[in-house]
Amino acid sequence: xxxxxxxxxxxxxxxxxxxxxxxxxxxxxxxxxxxxxxxxxxxxxxxxxxxxxxxxxxxxxxxxxxxxxxxxxxxxxxxxxxxxxxxxxxxxxxxxxxxxxxxxxxxxxxxxx
Amino acid sequence: xxxxxxxxxxxxxxxxxxxxxxxxxxxxxxxxxxxxxxxxxxxxxxxxxxxxxxxxxxxxxxxxxxxxxxxxxxxxxxxxxxxxxxxxxxxxxxxxxxxxxxxxxxxxxxxxxxx
Numbered sequence: 001x002x003x004x005x006x007x008x009x010x011x012x013x014x015x016x017x018x019x020x021x022x023x024x025x026x027x028x029x030x031x032x033x034x035x036x037x038x039x040x041x042x043x044x045x046x047x048x049x050x051x052x053x054x055x056x057x058x059x060x061x062x063x064x065x066x067x068x069x070x071x072x073x074x075x076x077x078x079x080x081x082x083x084x085x086x087x088x089x090x091x092x093x094x095x096x097x098x099x100x101x102x103x104x105x106x107x108x109x110x111x112x113x
Numbered sequence: 114x115x116x117x118x119x120x121x122x123x124x125x126x127x128x129x130x131x132x133x134x135x136x137x138x139x140x141x142x143x144x145x146x147x148x149x150x151x152x153x154x155x156x157x158x159x160x161x162x163x164x165x166x167x168x169x170x171x172x173x174x175x176x177x178x179x180x181x182x183x184x185x186x187x188x189x190x191x192x193x194x195x196x197x198x199x200x201x202x203x204x205x206x207x208x209x210x211x212x213x214x215x216x217x218x219x220x221x222x223x224x225x226x227x228x
Contacts, residue, residue: 033216035217040221040222041221041222042117042203042205042219042220042221042222043156043203043217043219044219045216045217045218048216088155088156090217100146100158100161100171101217103155103156104155105153105154105155106155
């Protein structure tokens with residue numbers, strides 16, 4: 001099984017600050033997905049990155065896929081309390097023809113007003 | 114509205130009392146899966162199904178059963194629950210698409226406590 005390591009596991013910052021969270025692996029992934037999970041809800045897909053070096057922007061969130069497709073980062077500019085949540089990266093793994101998503105352990109982000 | 118519906122949202126039960134958590138999706142997805150989420154361990158896959166009558170074990174299948182008699186439903190069965198199955202459970206579904214990784218649609222979770 002391919003592993004995805006996320007860092008940091010916990011991050012608490014003040015509103016208005018910038019932050020970056022990382023998702024790393026020793027394996028190559030065909031794509032990586034980022035999800036956000038809010039308390040009491042299931043994870044919701046934010047973005048999928050597919051091409052090595054790809055950068056995608058979602059308002060104040062910038063996602064980058066590493067050139068070698070082994071890592072990804074999520075950068076948030078001017079964080080707001082509404083960004084608070086658990087951020088999960090996930091990548092597809094094919095085992096005996098069956099596709100499954102491997103999840104990182106998540107980064108729990110708290111933005112303080 | 115496209116959604117994955119799990120029931121119940123909260124469940125407290127005692128050791129050994131059989132229970133079923135239901136999951137239904139209205140998006141005609143082929144792929145459905147169950148995960149448990151525990152602090153420090155992330156999301157771990159229990160079972161998955163690639164289509165009707167096709168199910169397979171995930172990473173932590175012990176103590177669980179599933180069935181896929183209809184495309185929209187994928188119930189999770191705990192025949193004899195134990196306290197170590199206390200967890201937050203998520204059902205998820207997606208279209209089957211090899212290679213690119215179809216995004217998963219998650220239900221809102223079932224918080225199970227086994228005493």
